[in-house]
Amino acid sequence: MAAAGKENVFAPWKDDAAVPLIRIDQVSKRFGDFTAIDKISLNIYPQEFFALLGPSGCGKTTLMRMLAGFEKPSGGVISIDGQDMVTVPPNKRAVNMMFQSYALFPHLSVWDNIAFGLRRDGLDKDRVAARVEEMLKLVQLGQFARRKPHQISGGQRQRVALARSLAKAPKLLLLDEPLGALDKKLRQETQFELMDIQEKTGTTFVIVTHDQEEAMTVASRVAVMDQGKLIQVETPQVIYEQPNSVYVADFIGDVNLIPGSVSELGGGAALAWAEGKPPLLGQPGASLAKGQNATFAIRPEKIAISAEEPQDRNNRVQGKILEIGYLGNLSTYHVELPEGPVIKCEVGNRSRVERRDFTWEDEVWLSWSDTAGLVLAR
Amino acid sequence: MRRLLVGVPFVWLLVLFLVPFGIVLKISLSDIALAIPPYTPTLDLTEGWAGIRDFFSRLDFENYVFLTSDDLYWKAYLSSLQIAVIATICTLLVGFPVAYGMARAPEEWRPALLMLVILPFWTSFLIRVYAWIGILSTEGFLNQFLLWTGIISEPLTILNTNTAVYIGIVYTYLPFMILPIYATLERMDASLLEAAEDLGCSRMQAFWLITVPLARPGVVAGCFLVFIPTLGEFVIPSLLGGSDTLMIGKVLWEEFFNNRDWPVASAVAIILLLILIVPIVLFQRNQQINKEAEQ
Numbered sequence: 001m002a003a004a005g006k007e008n009v010f011a012p013w014k015d016d017a018a019v020p021l022i023r024i025d026q027v028s029k030r031f032g033d034f035t036a037i038d039k040i041s042l043n044i045y046p047q048e049f050f051a052l053l054g055p056s057g058c059g060k061t062t063l064m065r066m067l068a069g070f071e072k073p074s075g076g077v078i079s080i081d082g083q084d085m086v087t088v089p090p091n092k093r094a095v096n097m098m099f100q101s102y103a104l105f106p107h108l109s110v111w112d113n114i115a116f117g118l119r120r121d122g123l124d125k126d127r128v129a130a131r132v133e134e135m136l137k138l139v140q141l142g143q144f145a146r147r148k149p150h151q152i153s154g155g156q157r158q159r160v161a162l163a164r165s166l167a168k169a170p171k172l173l174l175l176d177e178p179l180g181a182l183d184k185k186l187r188q189e190t191q192f193e194l195m196d197i198q199e200k201t202g203t204t205f206v207i208v209t210h211d212q213e214e215a216m217t218v219a220s221r222v223a224v225m226d227q228g229k230l231i232q233v234e235t236p237q238v239i240y241e242q243p244n245s246v247y248v249a250d251f252i253g254d255v256n257l258i259p260g261s262v263s264e265l266g267g268g269a270a271l272a273w274a275e276g277k278p279p280l281l282g283q284p285g286a287s288l289a290k291g292q293n294a295t296f297a298i299r300p301e302k303i304a305i306s307a308e309e310p311q312d313r314n315n316r317v318q319g320k321i322l323e324i325g326y327l328g329n330l331s332t333y334h335v336e337l338p339e340g341p342v343i344k345c346e347v348g349n350r351s352r353v354e355r356r357d358f359t360w361e362d363e364v365w366l367s368w369s370d371t372a373g374l375v376l377a378r
Numbered sequence: 379m380r381r382l383l384v385g386v387p388f389v390w391l392l393v394l395f396l397v398p399f400g401i402v403l404k405i406s407l408s409d410i411a412l413a414i415p416p417y418t419p420t421l422d423l424t425e426g427w428a429g430i431r432d433f434f435s436r437l438d439f440e441n442y443v444f445l446t447s448d449d450l451y452w453k454a455y456l457s458s459l460q461i462a463v464i465a466t467i468c469t470l471l472v473g474f475p476v477a478y479g480m481a482r483a484p485e486e487w488r489p490a491l492l493m494l495v496i497l498p499f500w501t502s503f504l505i506r507v508y509a510w511i512g513i514l515s516t517e518g519f520l521n522q523f524l525l526w527t528g529i530i531s532e533p534l535t536i537l538n539t540n541t542a543v544y545i546g547i548v549y550t551y552l553p554f555m556i557l558p559i560y561a562t563l564e565r566m567d568a569s570l571l572e573a574a575e576d577l578g579c580s581r582m583q584a585f586w587l588i589t590v591p592l593a594r595p596g597v598v599a600g601c602f603l604v605f606i607p608t609l610g611e612f613v614i615p616s617l618l619g620g621s622d623t624l625m626i627g628k629v630l631w632e633e634f635f636n637n638r639d640w641p642v643a644s645a646v647a648i649i650l651l652l653i654l655i656v657p658i659v660l661f662q663r664n665q666q667i668n669k670e671a672e673q
Contacts, residue, residue, distance in 0.1 A: 091580060099573055101569050103569040116577050257599075
C-alpha cells in the first residue's frame with residue numbers, strides 16, 4: 001500500500017482529479033453460452049495494489065487475462081494509460097504477467113530467464129546485464145543466477161518469476177495466484193516482500209487470488225467477484241467491516257448470519273429474529289426497507305461471552321456451549337441458542353496460564369454493542 | 379535378487395548380441411570355400427590344442443583388404459550415409475509438424491491421433507512397401523491421379539529411383555520420428571508460450587526460442603531412431619530403388635545370397651556395425667545429458 005504523500009493517505013479512487021491507469025468499461029466476456037464476465041466497469045489507479053478476489057470460476061482470471069491480452073472482450077472497452085487495448089496483442093502491451101505456474105523457461109538459467117524480455121526489446125548487452133543484476137538484487141537471488149529453474153526451491157522460483165515480469169518495468173504487473181504454490185509460512189513472508197517490492201518499484205499491481213487473507217494483507221483495494229460480476233470494490237477495512245452484502249460478509253473472514261425481518265429502521269436497524277425475543281440492533285446496510293427479510297451479520301471477535309447476564313448491552317442472547325476450539329492465539333466457542341442458530345464467538349488468549357471459565361454444556365450469555373453488527377438486505 | 383536383475387540383461391546381451399557378433403567376426407576372418415558351411419576353417423575340437431592353434435593361424439584380414447580394393451564398397455557405404463542423412467532430415471521435416479499438430483490438438487483427440495500414427499504397424503512392413511510400388515509405378519495411382527487432374531501430360535518415373543527410396547524410408551520410419559517429438563511437446567506447459575508472448579515475443583519467435591529448444595531431446599531421439607536403421611536398410615532400396623541405388627544393406631544381401639561369399643559379406647557387416655557404433659554412442663551420450671539435466 002504505497003503512500004502518495006506524507007500527510008495524505010493513498011486513496012486516488014476518492015479523488016475526482018486522479019486519472020486511472022486502467023479503465024474497464026462495460027466489459028463482458030462470453031465463452032459460448034457461458035458468461036464469464038458480465039458488464040464490469042472498474043477503474044484502477046497508478047501505483048495501486050489491486051486484488052481481484054473470488055471463488056474459482058467467478059471470472060477473476062478471465063478479467064486478468066483480458067488485461068494481459070490473452071483473451072479479447074466480447075463487449076466493452078479496456079484502456080490502459082488512455083490507449084484502447086482491445087486489439088493490441090500481448091507482446092505489444094506494457095503489461096507483464098506473473099503466471100500461477102511461474103512458467104519459467106526450463107532450458108534457460110535464472111539469469112537468462114530474467115533477461116528474456118529485455119532481449120526481445122533489442123536492448124544492448126550492457127543494459128540487459130545491468131537490468132538483470134538490478135532485478136537479481138531486488139529479489140535477493142544473486143548467487144543463483146547461473147542455476148536452472150529445476151535447481152532452485154519453489155520460493156526462489158516464485159521470486160525469479162517476479163523478477164522476470166518486473167524486468168521490463170511494465171506499467172502494470174498482473175499476478176495470477178502468485179503465492180498459491182508456497183506453504184503457509186513462506187506465503188506470509190512473501191506477502192510482505194511483495195508489498196515491499198511494489199512500493200520500491202512503484203508499479204501498479206493487480207493480483208488475482210481466491211485467498212481472502214492474502215488479498216486483505218497486500219491490497220490497497222479489493223474487488224470481490226461472484227459469477228462474473230463485481231460485488232464490492234473497496235479497501236480491505238471497508239470490505240471487512242462494512243460488507244455491502246451477505247455474500248461479501250460471508251466470503252471475507254468468519255461471520256455469524258442470523259435471518260429475520262427488519263422491525264425498525266432509523267439511525268440503526270432492528271431485526272426481529274425469534275418470537276418473543278427482543279430484536280437485534282445493528283447498523284443498516286444499503287437498500288433496506290421496514291418489514292423486509294434481512295440477515296444480521298456479526299463477526300465472532302466482536303461478541304463477548306460471560307456467565308452472568310450483561311446489563312449494559314441491548315444485544316444479548318443465552319445459549320449452551322456446543323464446541324470449544326483452541327487455536328493458540330484465540331479460542332472459539334460455538335454456542336447453540338434455544339431458538340436454533342449456532343453462534344460462533346472468539347476470545348483472545350491474552351495470558352499464557354489462563355483459567356478456563358467455560359466448558360462444554362455450560363449456559364452462557366453472548367453480547368455485543370449496537371454498532372458491532374450489520375443488518376443486510378437479503 | 380539384485381544379481382538376477384543385473385544378470386538377466388547381461389545374459390541377454392551375451393547370448394543375443396555378443397555371441398552372434400563373435401560368429402560373424404570369425405566368418406569375416408575366414409576364407410570362402412565350396413562346402414557347407416561355405417567357408418574355412420571350421421573349429422575341430424577333436425584334434426585338441428593343435429587343432430585350435432591351426433584354426434587361429436588360418437584366420438586373416440584378407441576380406442577387409444579386399445573391401446578396399448573394389449570401390450563398390452566404400453561407394454556403397456558413402457551412398458548409404460548420404461541416403462540415411464537426407465532421409466532423416468526429410469522425416470524430421472514431415473514428422474515435426476505432425477507431432478506439433480498432435481500435441482496442440484484438443485486433449486480428447488490425442489489418443490485417436492496417436493492410434494492413427496501407430497496403426498500402420500498392424501500391417502506387415504513388407505506389404506506396405508509393396509503397396510508403394512502400386513502407388514508410385516508408371517501406371518500407379520499417383521500417376522493416374524496426376525494425369526487425370528491434368529497437372530502432368532506424361533507419367534512421372536518415380537519407382538526405381540532414389541526418390542522412391544526416400545518416400546519409402548520417410549513413410550516407414552515416420553512414427554519413430556513423431557512419437558519421441560510428440561512426447562516432449564505434449565509435456566510442455568502451454569503457459570510457457572504465453573509467458574514468452576507476454577515478454578514481447580511474436581508467435582514465431584516464441585516457437586523458435588521456446589518450443590524448438592524444449593523439443594530438442596525428442597528431435598535428437600527421433601533422428602537417431604530413424605538414422606540408425608536406415609543406414610543398414612535393405613528391403614526399401616531393393617523394392618523401390620533402381621539399379622543405381624547403392625546401399626550397403628543391398629550389397630550385403632547380394633554378397634550373402636547371390637555370391638554366397640559369406641566371409642566378404644561378414645566383413646561388410648562388421649564395418650557397417652563399426653560405422654553404426656558412432657551414432658549409437660552419440661545417442662547414448664545425448665540420453666545421458668538429458669538425464670543429468672532432469673536431476
